[in-house]
Amino acid sequence: MHAVRSPLAPAGFPEMPPIAGLELRVARARYKDWDRADLTLALLDEGTAVAGVTTRSRCPSPEVEWCRKALVLGKARALVVNAGNANAFTGNRGRAAVEAIAARIAGHLACQPSDVFVASTGVIGVPLPIDRAEAGLDAAIAAPAAGWEEAAAAIATTDTFTKGATATAIVDGRTITITGIIKGSGMIAPDMATMLGFVFTDAAVDPAFLQAALDDANAQTFSCITVDGDTSTSDTVLAFATGKAGNRTLAETDDPGADAFRAALADVCRELAHLVVRDGEGASKFIRIDVTGAESDTSARRIAMSIANSPLVKTAIAGEDANWGRVVMAVGKAGEPAERDRLSISFGGIEVAREGLVVEGYDEAPVAAHLKGSEIDIGVDLGLDEGRATVWTCDLTHGYIEINADYRS
């Protein structure tokens, strides 16, 4: 991890209770020449259900391909996370490394290799060294149990702080816990800052239900953040449910507690997603963008993402400039239904333009004061229909250029 903590980082790592049926371990595989744990092993009791979402990249890593196949079976006994080497774009040797890891753990647990999930993050184009992975796995198997913060640190690469979130819900009369850790600092730099997120719960959940709940949470959270619009070859979010809480297994949307579970899962995912934005490369402002009045929710999200990914909007916020002209530009370029003369724009809840014109008697002072803060709200109302979306991003600063132009592969 980097020495300089993001100015948007929370005060500290949250208190997070253990999850029954899960044990965490960390070890030093030395994927890079560094003195830190860089291999994380999560051991899961038999009967654990799993769901996942992976990158839409057409050039995914072998880990992503492996997870996609294994997810079809819906069950898991272990998760291995390698930090420092993404193992992406490494051909047959990369695939062989993933298979070797799964086989090693399957041998240890006497389970199927497909019960073992693998994710890697770091440098691209260098096959993951199998000997180091195997030595690291053996060390992890022999290691004492690790805490959440240790695991969150072991999966990190260029992150400037460790990231975790937790929530509880009442399901079938039992209190269940959902806890997650995540790493990521760009969205995403494939050679150094892939987003990997892992969520664990003690709830008993049918894999298909878990997948539907994760898809839904993902659509409102991880899919609604952007740092630089660059999508990784390795982005992966996995959710594991050990079933130790003792509730009757959640399987249908009208099961008791189904809504509470879904809401708690979405809360954890949202918090994890926000933490990634708060560690966005070079970020100095956390930006929330609300689009309302669009023709549909999908259209609203595309417009919100067009604003969130616009270098000109992001640099304006970095410069503390309420430059609504650039917001208009970003709405216009989204290619979605919009009518200039119905458009309204606000900063920090203060309307600056209404129906395609700057508001009469526009007073910049309160808007300028909002822009000086570190939490920026941009509102856009299209005045067309009921479609709405919220996305989160950060500003674009010299820090981003420094991190990415000065890095050598």
Next chain:
Amino acid sequence: MHAVRSPLAPAGFPEMPPIAGLELRVARARYKDWDRADLTLALLDEGTAVAGVTTRSRCPSPEVEWCRKALVLGKARALVVNAGNANAFTGNRGRAAVEAIAARIAGHLACQPSDVFVASTGVIGVPLPIDRAEAGLDAAIAAPAAGWEEAAAAIATTDTFTKGATATAIVDGRTITITGIIKGSGMIAPDMATMLGFVFTDAAVDPAFLQAALDDANAQTFSCITVDGDTSTSDTVLAFATGKAGNRTLAETDDPGADAFRAALADVCRELAHLVVRDGEGASKFIRIDVTGAESDTSARRIAMSIANSPLVKTAIAGEDANWGRVVMAVGKAGEPAERDRLSISFGGIEVAREGLVVEGYDEAPVAAHLKGSEIDIGVDLGLDEGRATVWTCDLTHGYIEINADYRS
């Protein structure tokens, strides 16, 4: 114009001959508090054909809406370009300003208002002051003829150098000339660096043929450049043909000289497009991206633009880093057909990865030497089919952040 010339600027403004049937004038409308000509008037003889392409923004300026309507008629007598005020997002008052300009010139020339084309660039959200426009027009009407470089300077805003290009072709036994000027420094900052391009020829060309030729040239040139992926509310390229060269009017694709005319028009458009990239905000490298082996030309162009717009690729080039992992990432995120294990990537013609793997015995030295230059070539072969495209962009540097984060609207 800015005092510091782009390091990618050409040595000087080219020698460009006059076009028969066209007279240029410049004047000081004082749209901003500056001491320079900021209103350009091009007077065109009767019988001039016109064609144009405008922004795809869903929130275009009233000038763009005006030009689109006037283009349907295919004829032109004048062009007015205002610099310093984009007149975008200004409601009825913005529309009134455009109408007043067209009416003033129509009265002077005794032509239809629809024969007068108008384009504006500069600050957004402030209606163009009609009184200044009218005083400026009167001054321009009374002014002596201006040269190409004077006109290129008068349409500029944040550009760091004046931009022009010229070519000739033999059509129907006559030498015809095609000459253009352009302004733009981002692609595009709506409040300060909209792209406006104007091409003039003495060839006799039917408006429909001219439009088809311009559409075709645009698809290979202006539509294949990007500085920051931000599309302006005001982007406009207009082509005017005065017909004074005396050739039989070009109307069909098999007319004698039709191919020569189209090729010369595309040459001028390509050169103008390159000049805009060379003046890209903060640019220190001119980057050419060739994509081959794609499923179709459209697919190749989307992949090339995904690479050209990736902040991680652009910062890598700024850092002189042959970071092919980021190129893989950008290919993957384009959403177009791609197979990781068929992908080849080159820098400066030197293959660095082949069939999804770094080439054996990869020697970074010649690649690093290429990256130190100011003209960078990236090649991507998808190994799928015959689709190909070439696009041009610049790198992303601290200069871009400085220009855009430190600017106040």
